[in-house]
Amino acid sequence: MLGSYDLLTAFVLFAFVSSITPGPNNTMLLASGVNFGVRRSVPHALGVSVGFMVMVMAVGFGLGEVFKAWPVLYTVLRYVGATYLLYLAWKIATSGPMSESTGNERKPMSFFGAAAFQWVNPKAWVMAVGAITTYAPADGYLQNVVVIGLLFALVNLPSVGIWVMFGSGLRNLLRTPRWLMLFNVLMALLLVMSLYPLLFVESSFS
Numbered sequence: 001m002l003g004s005y006d007l008l009t010a011f012v013l014f015a016f017v018s019s020i021t022p023g024p025n026n027t028m029l030l031a032s033g034v035n036f037g038v039r040r041s042v043p044h045a046l047g048v049s050v051g052f053m054v055m056v057m058a059v060g061f062g063l064g065e066v067f068k069a070w071p072v073l074y075t076v077l078r079y080v081g082a083t084y085l086l087y088l089a090w091k092i093a094t095s096g097p098m099s100e101s102t103g104n105e106r107k108p109m110s111f112f113g114a115a116a117f118q119w120v121n122p123k124a125w126v127m128a129v130g131a132i133t134t135y136a137p138a139d140g141y142l143q144n145v146v147v148i149g150l151l152f153a154l155v156n157l158p159s160v161g162i163w164v165m166f167g168s169g170l171r172n173l174l175r176t177p178r179w180l181m182l183f184n185v186l187m188a189l190l191l192v193m194s195l196y197p198l199l200f201v202e203s204s205f206s
Contacts, residue, residue, distance in 0.1 A: 033167020047114025060145030093188035
């Protein structure tokens with residue numbers, strides 16, 4: 001699988017670097033760690049990893065070719081994603097004060113919500129296409145796609161978990177409502193800034 005030890009090592013490094021660097025997922029997980037703590041953010045983190053694994057496999061099994069054949073579908077997806085990211089940024093910016101309660105006043109992103117978000121996340125598309133086109137040897141291709149998807153999930157989960165734990169570590173520093181509001185506004189602005197590659201960089205499917 002994956003051709004050789006050197007190729008496997010290179011892929012794991014690619015998966016780690018692309019998973020742990022800033023992007024929409026990690027920005028939201030950092031904010032979730034601050035606002036909800038580690039335990040309540042676990043479904044969000046799991047949804048990111050499992051949802052991205054499914055995306056990688058889907059791209060490997062031919063979804064990328066569909067977008068190449070009909071680029072307009074990807075264009076539509078890009079703008080749907082932009083709209084949803086703006087909505088999420090607004091929700092983060094207008095979050096109320098943090099609470100230890102598990103009541104219904106505020107809820108972190110769910111497992112399925114986080115998994116579905118991968119399909120409108122520009123960084124996730126770049127990572128998925130890059131993983132398949134660069135690291136899936138033609139020999140045993142389908143098996144390699146499955147291995148790449150599984151390995152990516154295994155590397156991705158602890159990587160995104162670091163952002164949740166970092167956010168949780170900031171909770172005591174951000175209990176003052178004014179500072180928490182400033183933090184959430186900053187996270188919302190970073191999320192909006194992540195729209196740049198989605199809207200202004202040439203699509204890899206065009």
